Amino acid sequence: MKYHLSHPKELFISDLNGSRILTGNEAFVRGLFEANVQFLATYPGTPASEIGDLWEWYADENPEIFYDLSVNETIAFEAAVGAAWSGVRAAVSFKHLGMNLISDALHAVMYSGIDGKRKAGLVILCGGDPDINSSTNAVDIRLFSYHSQLPILEPSSIQECKDIVKDAFNLSEMIDLPVMIYFPSQIAHASGVVNISEVKIELISKLKRKFQKNPEKLLNAIHWAKKNQSMLYSKIFKLAHGYYKLKSHDLRWEIKGKNTSILTKNRIIINEPLQDSESIDNLNKVEDQVSFEREPILVGFIGSGLGWSLIEELSLRVSVDFPRLRLKLTYPFPIEAILNFIEQFEPELLVIVEDLEPFLEKEIQEILYQIPVFIPIIGKKSFPRVGVLTPDIIHNILANPLVIQDETFFFQEFQDHLIEPSSSLNHIASQIPVREPTFCPGCSHRNVFYSLRKAVNLYYKKTGKEPIFGGDIGCYTMSMSKPYETMDWLICMGAGVGIANGVSHIIDPDKQHVIAMVGDSTFFHSGIHGIINLIKNKVDVLVVILDNFYCAMTGHQQSPSTPLQYQNNSKISTGIVFSIVEIVQSLGDVFIQKMDGYSIKLMQNQFYKLFSKPGVKIALVQAECALQKSRRKNKIKSLFSKQKLTYLSISEDCTKCDECFRILGCTAIQERSERYYIDINRCLGDECASCLEICPNSAIQITHIIKEMNNNE
Amino acid sequence: MNKLEKFYNILIVGVGGQGVITLGKFFQEYAFYQPKIIKFAAIESRGVSQREGSVFASIRYLVSNNSPKNNYENKDGDLDDKSIFFSGNPPKGQIHLMIALEFFEFLRNANYCHPQGIVLLNLQQIFPKSAVKQKIEISQETNSYLQQIRDALPNLRIISQNYSEMLNKQIKKSSNGHLNSYMLSQLLDVNISLFPAHILKEAFNNFFS
Structure with a gap:
């Protein structure tokens, strides 16, 4: 048996039981299926592209399911809004940069909301790229919620990617508003085991689908717009303060850890002033000038989404079950969560782990200020705002001197478990040139x-x-x-x-x-x-x-x-x-x-x-x-037992003039034993042969072979 | 984490189009075949397939040293994904098994290797087209780099061959083949306790069938 999907259609089998290895995107799509979603619109963008590709298989087989591969993200979002207003559960998926496009429509749609009583929720699946692997910037789209009031849910595992979709629709329908599920590429492209059980699919038939006129709600102009604006703020306030009767608080947050699980704060006391060239970051060099004072400290860790899996791993690494608060609903910030966490543990210090902007950190600072209580925070002043955070990055920072409130210290447990690769290995890695992606062979x-x-x-x-x-x-x-x-x-x-x-x-x-x-x-x-x-x-x-x-x-x-x-x-x-x-x-x-x-x-x-x-x-x-x-032609070719194959090769006449290897830059042309050669596994000779046209020495040869194929291979 | 549990980390590195992602998927499936594996987390880079970019697939197993618990016998083969969270990101200095399908990608990622880890290294070099001008100086240093790695990690077991050339010879003699599955088959001779031959063979045959 194979545990990966043998075909995307497997995602849409209602009586599927057991475990499957899914990517985050596959799990989202299974979640959409289980949540009885009938309409998905999208514009493809990494890391969210596969969501639409997979949904297409479902739409293709079921006349009650709709798929709109729109021309851009705004058009996709507006289409999903229209579908929800017409009585079905609808979703839209795109990458974080799409959020910039939909922003105009989003702000007014938030005023109007959706009709939860009709079970016609609206969920935005938005992928992020904090490491800027396939985008032009890393904009932290959580910040849109400050002005649009869009609620955000964040999954931390692949299982949750599936489960959170149903939660998001339930929440959307409870508060009559669109809800966003935010996930970075490190979740969309990660894989994990998802336990799947049989579901009952109940779709809304054409007879029951109808656009529900509601001018007061859907016309955002003059006095209606102001009224809708007030209602929006009221809903968000209620959600933040726990007025809605959610099934359980699990949808919004989770607390773990023990108040006896303390860390050791190793305080650094400088006995002699350091020279300009000396740094406290290198304790080995200045150890004669400093002394250390150890004291136990109860530290609370807070995170969401990917940040939560980092916190959990850090707890495993140092074998300390320290108090930790996980936020599943990250906007509006569930105020009860932080109040309960502080009341339960009375932490002396908070560590907040999040990618990009100090979004959670600012919310928490404000709540602490209003209580009022003062708890120092290790957040974005210590952790990088650039790039995606990893357990190694956080571990390293907590194991080395930090300056918080005029104190310089590190956590002994993190230093004890720190593994630093040798500097010579890091040096080698830095010497190897970045492999900038180029065009595929034959492009x-x-x-x-x-x-x-x-x-x-x-x-x-x-x-x-x-x-x-x-x-x-x-x-x-x-x-x-x-x-x-x-x-x-x-x-x-x-x-x-x-x-x-x-x-x-x-x-x-x-x-x-x-x-x-x-x-x-x-x-x-x-x-x-x-x-x-x-x-x-x-x-x-x-x-x-x-x-x-x-x-x-x-x-x-x-x-x-x-x-x-x-x-x-x-x-x-x-x-x-x-x-x-x-x-x-x-x-x-x-x-x-x-x-x-x-x-x-x-x-x-x-x-x-x-x-x-x-x-x-x-x-x-x-x-x-x-x-x-090439794929299209290969499918046809595979039907025949004899295939005509085209091979290109470089002859002895090659002078290594570099026209094909470097200036055309085809990746199928490689070098071995001081000679250039064409990698037949990569060359698409049937489709391209560009090297043949540009070689000034006529050193490229083309060969056609009729090959008997074993189609079972 | 229970004291009887530990991580076993695998990192597969190579160049777009070499089959890194597929190999990563194999090791994800393997978690269901090896009863000692309680859970796994995996992550991979995407988007540079065929485009000669650097590609990696990271698989992290949480392994039990206790009496093996066969996941097949446990709740229809479910691996529990709810109770324990950990990142799929490869931790530096903690990779127990690295399969490097290309030489420069090994150099780029050698700092991830565990001091007592194992590397299955393909010596084939695919130099980035975007940096061809640096080629001569880097190539001259390759032996020196390899020696520096051996000096820094004297107990790292590096099993190296030009597997690409070996595969090409094999293809000429008999049938088609792919570098990823060819290199994986070499693991049968490496004798790693988590990968006993009978389990590895069963998983291999099922996955690549």
């Missing part, structure tokens, strides 16, 4: 940026005009790295074109020229608005639209321009294809140059000619994502 984007780089270099040589590259978000973002380096900014979806507009107004066109990039999915998401603005302003900008037919970066979701023949055979295949060419043509007098992403030399010439054309001009490069194309 047409590599050809585009190879050609573009050659063309701008030649144009610069001839005219002295420096190229300015407006970058955007998608697979083509990887052109920012060597060897292409064709990106001068990377800000947000649509900003490649948007910022190019301002740049082109200001620069001297005799010295610089502007090239802005946008992908097919980004074009529909927010790029089109910038292009309209460029055309309106008649500025000199070359817009390169890279259409690989999918939202490839996030898992090959369909984009509005996905050709019919490549659309998934599913419910979201509407049979409609939006033509980027026709849309751009409809905007006015714009020169459009269509390009083939696999004709490198032709593209180079086409780019060169476009640079000198005045006004807005569009280079539309259309080539299907090579990975997707």
Whole structure:
């Protein structure tokens, strides 16, 4: 038996029993299923992309289930609001940056709320990226709740990712408001065991679904808006103060630990003043000048979500069952939780573990101030605001000198259990260059940026005009790295074109020229608005639209321009294809140059000619994502016992001129024993062969082989 | 944590497209086959598949030294996920088993190795295309780096081969193969108490079948 899912459809089996290994995203989707959710809208973004991909399987099989792969996060959120207002449980999923987009709609939707009596709750599943692994920033979206009042629940384990969805809907319907489940990528992409039991699925049939008119609640204008605003504050106040009769307080917080489980505060007393070059951080060097005083101290740890699993691990590491408060509801802050915790343990010091901003810390400080009670806090003054926290980071900080309220101390138990890797190993790690991700083997984007780089270099040589590259978000973002380096900014979806507009107004066109990039999915998401603005302003900008037919970066979701023949055979295949060419043509007098992403030399010439054309001009490069194309063709090939395979290889004529290895930068071309070779496991010879076109020494050979396949392999 | 329980940490490192994530999934499944494993937490990096970025998969087992409790016999094979929380993040200096599918990724992550740990190391080098200009100086230092690691962790057991080349020879002779499962099969000869051959084989055959 395999414990991972054998197929996504397994998530939607109602009489499934036992344990499964799920990712956080898979567990959320099972939770949506068990909670009888009927509508999910999304715009894909790491780490939340898989939620929609998985839900699509459910929607595809059940006519009562709906899936909207929207063009952007705002549209997705608004669709989910509409579905909830029409009588079904609805959810929306996106990454943290989507929160910036939905913000406008969210603030008014919070005023209106939802109708809990109809069991038509609304839940926002929002993934975060505190380590900035696949985003342009780490914005802490919990802060949105200060002004929108959006309640937040945070799971700490994969099991809870499933269970919390039902809790979120129950809460949403109890308070008549949308509720957000927040999870960082370290939860979405983590895996764990989820215990699943049989559930009864009860969906609302079409006969019972109806948009419920309620102008006083849904019209946010004049006196209605103020009334709704007051009601919102009242609901949030009640939730914070425990007025709602929740099933148990477990939904909001949890307390663990013993008041006899103390830590040892090892206070450092400086006997002789330290020299400027000496630091208390290195106790070995200054040990003669300091003395230590040990005293027991009861420390309370507070955290939520991922922070809670860190606290639990630290308790295991030092074998001290110290008092700890876990917040499941992190907005509004459950005031009872902190009051109970302090009353039960009377901690002398609090340690608050949270990623990014001091969100919990500020709430706790305010509550302590109002009680009033003074308890020192180890929080964001000691722990980093940048990056994701790990048990190692927190452990290290607590094991080394901290300065709190004029005292310098460390915790003896943490120092006793501290394991520090040798400095030489850390030094080696720092010497190894960062492996910047690049394009997949066979990707047409590599050809585009190879050609573009050659063309701008030649144009610069001839005219002295420096190229300015407006970058955007998608697979083509990887052109920012060597060897292409064709990106001068990377800000947000649509900003490649948007910022190019301002740049082109200001620069001297005799010295610089502007090239802005946008992908097919980004074009529909927010790029089109910038292009309209460029055309309106008649500025000199070359817009390169890279259409690989999918939202490839996030898992090959369909984009509005996905050709019919490549659309998934599913419910979201509407049979409609939006033509980027026709849309751009409809905007006015714009020169459009269509390009083939696999004709490198032709593209180079086409780019060169476009640079000198005045006004807005569009280079539309259309080539299907090579990975997707290869998978599609392999499926067909696997039906046949004989397959024609294409292999590329490098012959003895290779002079190691670096054109293919470094300048084209194909990752299938590697080096072994001082020779370049093509890794046949990675090369997509059938789809690409770009190295063949650019090799100046004709040293690349192509071989076609008919191979008898054992389809059982 | 009970004194009879301890962590066993595994870190798999490599380059996008080498099969790191799949290998991570194997070790997640393995938790159900080895009765001594009470619980696991796992995390992996995503998004650079095929794109030559650094990839890791971390699996942390909570292992019982007490009389083995067969999870199959316990409540339909459930592993309890409710009572104990711990992070899937790999702890530095505490990785008991590292499988490095690429040489530079081993160097990058050697500081995670437990002083008495085991490393299964593929000597194949895939130099980052984004840093090709640094290639010569780094490559010249590789032997020196390896020696520095042996000096810093003299009891670390490094089992190294160019498994990629060995696999390629095998492919030419017989059938298809993948580096991840090929390297995993080498673990059968390593003699780690948590991975007895009969359990490892059963899990291997079921997972890769």
